[in-house]
Amino acid sequence: MSDDEVMEYALQTEEAMKQNSTPELEAIQVELAKSLDIAPEEYFTHPEILEQYRDFLLINKVIDSLYEQNIINHNEYTFEDFKADLRESNKATIHINKEILEELNGN
Structure with missing residues (x-):
């Protein structure tokens, strides 16, 4: 870009x-x-x-x-499906900073 x-x-x-x-x-x-x-x-x-x-x-x-x-396509396998599968297949290596998540959610 x-x-x-x-x-x-x-x-x-x-x-x-x-x-x-x-x-x-x-x-x-x-x-x-x-x-x-x-x-x-x-x-x-x-x-x-x-x-x-x-x-x-x-x-x-x-x-x-x-x-x-x-x-991906608009009908059978959407971008939302792709994101969910990506999260699932990488969940062992993804580390979530809960403080940032709470901040984003306004807590």
């Missing part, structure tokens, strides 16, 4: 947000920018947000590749 692809996605996302702007969406953008201590217009190209976009785009490329290779 190149930096140019990530930036292009960021700018497309920003443009889509502008085109579909509502007072509620603008308020959300302001709050998200505040959480990063930046101006709202800096939000879409902030390094932390660009990393989130990079992760999102990479995950989508993996999913697309799984569909292209016919490993």
Whole structure:
């Protein structure tokens, strides 16, 4: 995933947000920018947000590749099935940080 692809996605996302702007969406953008201590217009190209976009785009490329290779499909063996099987087949080597899990769940 190149930096140019990530930036292009960021700018497309920003443009889509502008085109579909509502007072509620603008308020959300302001709050998200505040959480990063930046101006709202800096939000879409902030390094932390660009990393989130990079992760999102990479995950989508993996999913697309799984569909292209016919490993998963929309009917018989879905991405959810694939994730469940992956967890099951690797459960002996997966270590879960319960503190992070609780934090994510708001506990």
